[in-house]
Amino acid sequence: MSEDRSSSITRRLPPGTATERWTGARHGMATTYRRADLVVLGVGVMIGAGIFSLAGRQAATMAGPGVILSFMIAGITSMLVAFCIAELSSAMPASGSAYTFTYVIxxxxxxxxxxxxxxxxxxxxxxxxxxxxxxxxxxxxxxLRVPIPAPLAGVVGQTEGFDLFTLLILVLLVAVVALGARIGLRALWIIVVAKLLTIGAVIVIGALHFDQGNLTAIPAPPAPVPAASETLQSSVLGLLFGQTDAFGWFGIFAASATIAFAYIGFDVVATAAEEAEDAPRAVPRGIIRSLMVTTVIYIAVAVVMVGMTSYDEIDLNAPLASAFRRAGVDFMVHVINIGAVLGLTTVVLVLLVGLTRVVFAMARDGLFPRSLAKVNRTYHSPTRATLVIGLAAVLLAEFVPVLTLEPLVVIGALYTFIASAAGVIRMRRTMPGLPRGFRTPFSPYVPAASILACLWLMVNLQVVTWLYFAVWMAFGLLVYLLYGRRNSLLATGGGRPAVDPAYGNRGRHRR
Structure with missing residues (x-):
């Protein structure tokens, strides 16, 4: 294949190349994940500390007891997208998730x-x-009244600036991921089981103090909320209409936009497709089953939260913990703290796994330096990519006020969700013969509904989030023009298709 720099907009990666090309030890990933492992992977990344606080905060400020419906709406929106990603990952079970799907389509x-x-x-x-x-x-x-030594008091539990605990958790989990997926998988199983046990305790004991009267006001009476005085702090929707409502039906739908953050992460399961047994079938099931489990758990916790405390009496600082204190069950505060720490541990671990696989895939295609795609022969893991990513995460977490950047996670995820949903529609038209282990039901209506739902969630984000996202994407396009466009394997002749590019491999989806 001759170098083809003029057609970088249209050149595509053949589907067979995406799934069958990488057979050597240098760029091949070992098979690690079974079907149950993929479900644990999804649950591990989707259920974090937010499960103990998100429902209470949204109930108190936006949705009232209707927050239960907000969780359902966000869950349905996520499920629509999950169907699309499930089909794409079944047709192209390779590291990279939405990146690889888009490359092919x-x-x-x-x-x-x-x-x-x-x-x-x-x-x-x-x-x-x-x-x-x-x-x-x-x-x-x-x-727990465990004292922190005086010299460390100023560098532990800080929202900004150097933080020792942040550094320690990142270094520890980067090391776990770098040492191989199997080690990380064992740790993930142990922590997820412990996390689910703590959440189960919260649901069961909270249900004992449930007051059905707290759920009678669904929807709660609406209350006008003026748009933010500063344009950049307004949501796009608020900027367009000038005023929005808290509570009522509008509040329920508006809360679903924030709650969608809790479900983000199910797509990370697709990044492990190249390491999964029977990936064309196992990965779609892992995505959908983990999202179903997560949705049920979130709704159950939301019901307990608003059932224990009237929405106008919720403590925003510690919604669930304060509810248990008022109920006289003080020991549950410690259970919630332990559950939050365990939950966040698995989230960081799975995020690192997913990010490593995306960078690995992009490097393998030449869009990032190819050295990042080297698989360590001892640990069967892209160790070099993991260490580079770990360093970037440490620098970002320690020197940038990252807690203010959380909406960037949402807009980035929604953007990739839209690309995936559009990919299903186009793939059905241009590659109808490509073998799939799963098909999105009612296509193209479900993908179209996914796109509209994601756009709705995006317009509820602040203007400043859109600006930050635009700057990041503009910088990325510059990086591509200066490096990726010239070093892509499709441009340099290193990406010749392994099988028929129109249909992929009709036999084995695995190498």
Missing amino acids: FGEVWAWIVGWALVMELLVATAVVARAWSLYAAQMLAD
């Missing part, structure tokens, strides 16, 4: 844009969650 430039958004989403999320882990760990020690 739309072309290299679009793949780079989606991959760049994925890198931002996962990197910022890793830094944000690591910083949140430090805050919860410090709070847990304080509630």
Whole structure:
């Protein structure tokens, strides 16, 4: 294949090349994940500390007891997207998730844009969650009355600046991921089981103090909320209409936009497709089953939260913990703290796994330096990529006020979700013969509904979030023009298709 720099907008990665090309030890990933492992992977990344606070905060400020419906709406929106990603991952079970799907369906430039958004989403999320882990760990020690040595008091549990706990959790989990997926998988199983046990305790004991009268006001009476005085702090929707309502039906739908952040992460399961047994069938099931489990758990916790306390009496600082204190069950505060720390630990771990696989895939295609795609022969893991990513996460978490950047995770994820949904519609038209282990039901209506739902959630984000996202994407396009466009394997002749590019491999989906 001759060098083809003029057609970088249209050149596409053949589907067979995406799934069958990488057979050597240098760029091949070992098979690690079974079907149950993929479900644990999804649950591990989706259920974090927010499960103990998100429902209470949204109930108190936006949705009232209707927050239960907000969780259902966000869950349905996520499920629509999950169907689309499930089909794409069953047809192209390779590392890279939405990046690889876009490369095959739309072309290299679009793949780079989606991959760049994925890198931002996962990197910022890793830094944000690591910083949140430090805050919860410090709070847990304080509630347990474990003293922190005076010399360390100023560098533990800090929202900004150097934080020792943030550094320690990132270094530890980067080491776990670098040493191989099997080690990380064992740790993930242990922590997820412990996390689910603590959440189960919260649901069962909270149900004992349930007051059905707290759910009678669905929807709660609406209350006008003026738009933010500063344009950049307004949501796009608020900027357009000038005033929005809290509570009522509008509040229920508006809360679903924030709650959608809790479900983000199910797409990370697709990044492990190349390491999964029977990936064309196992990965779609892992995505959908983990999202169903997560949705049920979130709704159950939301019901307990608003059932224990009237929405106008919720403590915003510690919604669920304060509810248990009022009920006289003080020991549950410690259970919640432990559950939060465990939950955030698995989130950071799985985010690092997903981010490593996206960078690995982009490097393997030549869009990032190829050295990042080297698989360590001892640990069967892209160790070099993991260490580079770990360093970037540490620098971001320690020197940038990352807790203010959380909306970037949401907009990055929603952007890639839209690309995936559009990919299903186009793939059905241009590659109808490509073998699939799963098909999105009612296509193209479900993908179209996914796109509209994601756009609705995006317009509820602040203007400043859109500006930050635009700057990141513009910088990424510059990086592509200066490096990726010239070093892409499709441009340099290193990406020749392994099988029929129109249909992929009709036999084995695995190498």
